Amino acid sequence: MAGKEVELVDQGTGYGLIIGLGALFAILILISVRVQRRYLLEDSDHAEMFMVANRSIGTGLTASAVFSSWMWINESMYSTVFAYRWGVAAPVWFASGLSFQIALMAVLGIAAKLRVPCAHTSMEFVRIRYGQLGHVVFIFLNLINNSAMVITASQLVTGISGMNLAAATVLIPAGVVVYTAVGGIKATFITDFLHTAVALSIMIYFTLKVLTNEHVGGLGGLYDKLRRSENLINVDGNYRGSLLTFKSYKSAIFGVVLKVCNLALVIMDTAFWQKSFASHVRSTVPGYDLASIAIIAVPWGIGTVIGLSARAIENTPVFVTYPHAMTDDQINSGLVMPFVLKSLFGSSACAGVLVLIFMDITSTVSSSLIAVSSILSFDIYKTYINTSATDRQIMTASHIGVVAYGLVIVGWTLAMNYAGANGNWILYFLPVTTSPGIFPVLFTLLWSRQTKLAAIVSPLIGLCAGIGVWLGLSYSMFGAVTIATTSEQMPALYASLTSLFTPAVLSVAISLVRPASFDWQKFLQIGLVRDSGSESSRFVEPSDSGTSEGEKAYGRDGISGLGNASGAGSDEKQPFSAIDHVATQHETDQLVHPLDDGTLRHIRKWLKIAIGFLLVNISVTILIWPLSMYRDYIFDKTFFKSWVSVSILWQFFALLAVVIYPLFDGRHAIGMGLTGFWSDLRNVGSGKESVGQRVDSSGEGAKKAKA
Structure with a gap:
């Protein structure tokens, strides 16, 4: 295994950290779930709360959760x-390949609240539009997208600590499975915040600690060492072979591949859709857009400082592999x-790196576990196995789904690891295997003329074409199809573009041959999960602070501002609670949007803001910033020092945006929980009724009254 000749930490430390951190977070989430249930009336034993948190998450927690889900281990390591x-150049191309996808997801998330207000997964509205076959095709594409997240982490843990590869693969997701199965999506939001706080703090600490080390010498010392090393290093494809130029051909190619890859990882990941469903209508756009700005800090700052510091010290006695260079396998x-x-x-x-790896990977795994379990419970169990499933039965299926998918992740990761990936x-x-579904999914929500045939056929052809180009070019350019040759840039670039654009062209062409127009009203037959005798269908309206203080229920369907355009609230005008069939035209005419006119106006305003921000984001991160720097220029010392300083300041902005701000945004809910807990402590043994008891009794009373 890579790195086995260099002892970084002992196996005991590796096992202790992975097992200990997994157990610690599982305990913290179990406590958190208890606090939510006891003091905030948030019960994760119900499907709406488990999967979409009653659609009540505020801006700060949304930004933190999206940031955490997008902070894959690849971005920091x-x-x-x-x-x-x-x-x-490479860290900036990496950073520019992370941002616009989240800004696009803000557009899609708020558009989904307008067109599919009661959805639990992105696959639900796919089935409404394209039927069973289309549903199965897109479930398959989604599961591919969520299949490869643990490979990097398990190899890093093994390379650092010498842990057994199979043990690392099993232990990393084990604790996540426990707390995700119990706490649901609200638990993932909370753990996402904790993971983000710890991971960002570690990254900032490492960045500053390395930069100020005597062997690096600060900004000026790092620059001087890099200039001296240019006599030994000639980077192929870089202007004058320099590490200090933005004109880097291979970095640019990597940036294009990464943009395609990350677009697929967002659009085809139900977790990002689910977090937009879980956020409040006022929180979706600002939360996602804030995360899209903050995420730039991850690869830019730590990548620049530590990656270049490796070049600066690798030929000195202080470096662990000296007098040898790092092997390709280690790199x-x-x-x-x-x-x-x-x-x-x-x-x-x-x-500390092991802790960082754990934080990065578990936040990603927890989101995907919830997303895939929702697909298994709503899109498979409720749709094909038990169409009249109750809230409780769906919850059972979700718990089983979390555990089952955890086992699938482990098995797939072991297979990939032992295959040499x-x-x-x-x-x-x-990007080759996940990109084919991007445009068909976008068209599903945004273009009424995409036909069923186009949506089903185009991604499958695109997938086959992309894999064919990838393997074919790997063989023709390098003489064999191996892990090494398929890791080369040019086959992956052409294959990724083939996978991305072939379905787009085919879908439009097929749709125009036999035109059809989809009635968006049909999406309204997706309804909330109701269970007699439970409060699970209650949506909440957070207060202006974005917290749960002053939460208000709106009608038995629970959408904030529930009601139809005329303000009536009759039962016959509520969305259907099941999706056992696609509505007929007569049924569609009876469907009324569950959001009132004021809320719909609010959503349309946010949609315009989201589109405007997306255009600005694309202009800056894809065009203005990287392309304007791509010229015959080697950074001088002053520019280099300013460049790195801004990247570090961006790290602190990210800390403010996704760690400090969520605490402020959630101050009222935090206060309610602490007040209730303190009241319980004071009343222990006094015989007085505690806050928790009053909450519990009021909940039981509500259930009895409803019955």
């Missing part, structure tokens, strides 16, 4: 790898950061 390979397995930290600070810093290969594998 592999940004240093690519900076080491290609220089100062491809993401060990640049651990080697730099081991060289400068010893094994304790590598233990690594994190570098995954970055090129994912």
Whole structure:
């Protein structure tokens, strides 16, 4: 295994951290779920709360959760790898490949609230529009998208600590399965916040600690060492072979591949849709857009400082592999950061890397577990196995789904690991296999003329075409189809573009041959999960602070501002609670949007804001910023120092946006929980009724009254 000749930390430390952190977070979430239920009237034993948090999440927590879900281990660990390979340009190309996708998801999320207000998964409205076959095709594409998230983490943990690969693969997701199965999506929002707080703090600490180390010498010292190293290093494809130029051909190619890959990882990941469903209408756009700005900090800052520091010190006695260079296997397995930290600070810093890896991977896994369990429970169990499933039965299916998918992740990861896949290969594998569904999914929500045949056929042809181009070019250009040849840039680039654009062209062409127009009203037959005798269908309206203080129920369907355009609230004008069939025209005429006129106007306003922000984001992150820098220029010392300083300031902005602000935004809910807990402590043994008892009794009373 990569890195086995360099001892970074002992196995005991690795096992202790992975098992201990998993157990710690499982306990914290169990406590959190209890607090939510006891003091905030949020019961994760009901499907609406488990899967979409009663659609009540505020801006701060939404931003933190989206940031955490998008903070894949690749962004922190592999940004240093690519900076080491290609220089100062690579982290920016990495960062620019992360942002616009989240801004696009803000547009889709708020559009979904307008057109599919009661959806639980993106697959629900796919089935309404394209029927059973289309439903199955897109479920398949979604599951591919969520299949490869643990590979990088397991290899890094093994490379750092020497843990058994199979043990690392099993233990990393084990604790996540426990707390996700119990707490649902609200638990993932809370753990996402905790993971983000810890991971960002570690990244900022490592960035500053490395930069100020005597062997690096600060901004000026790092620059001087890089200039001196240019006599030994000639980066193929870079202007004058320099690490300090933005004109880097391979970085630019990687940036294009990454943009396609990440677009698929967002659009085809039900977790991002589900978090938009769970957020309040006032929180979706600002939450997602705030995360899209903050995420730039992850690869830019730490990738630039640590990746370039590796180049600066690798030929000095302080470096752990000296007098030898790092092997390709070590680099491809993401060990640049651990080697730099081991060289400068010893094994304790590598233990910190293990904590960072755990934080990054578990936040991603928890979101995907909820998303896939929702697909299994709503889109498979409720749709094909038990169409009259109650809230309780759906919850049971969801819990089973979390555990089952956890086992699938483990099995698939072990298979990929023993087949020789690594994190570098995954970055090129994912866009080829996940991109075919992007345009058909976008058209499903945004273009009424995409036909059923187009939606089903085009992504499958695109998938086959992309894989064919990928394998064919790998063979024709490099003489074989292996992990190494399929990890080359050009086959992956052409294959990714083929997978992305073939379905777009085919879908439009097929749809125009036999035109049809979809009635958006049919989406309104997706309804809430109701169970007699439960309060599970209650949506809440957060107060202006974005917290749960002053939460108000709106009608038995629970949508904030529930009612029809005329303000009537009769039962016959509510959306259907099941989707056992696609509505007939007569049934469609009876469907009325569950949101009132004021709320719909509010959503349309946010939709315009989201589109405007998306256009600005694309202009800046894809066109103005990287392309204006792509010229015959080598950074001078002043510009380099300013460049790195801004990247570090961006890290602190991210900390403010997705760690500090959520605490302020949720201050009232935090206060309610602490007040209730303190009241219970004071009343223990006094015989007085506690806040929790009053909440419990009021809940029981409500149930009895409803019965």
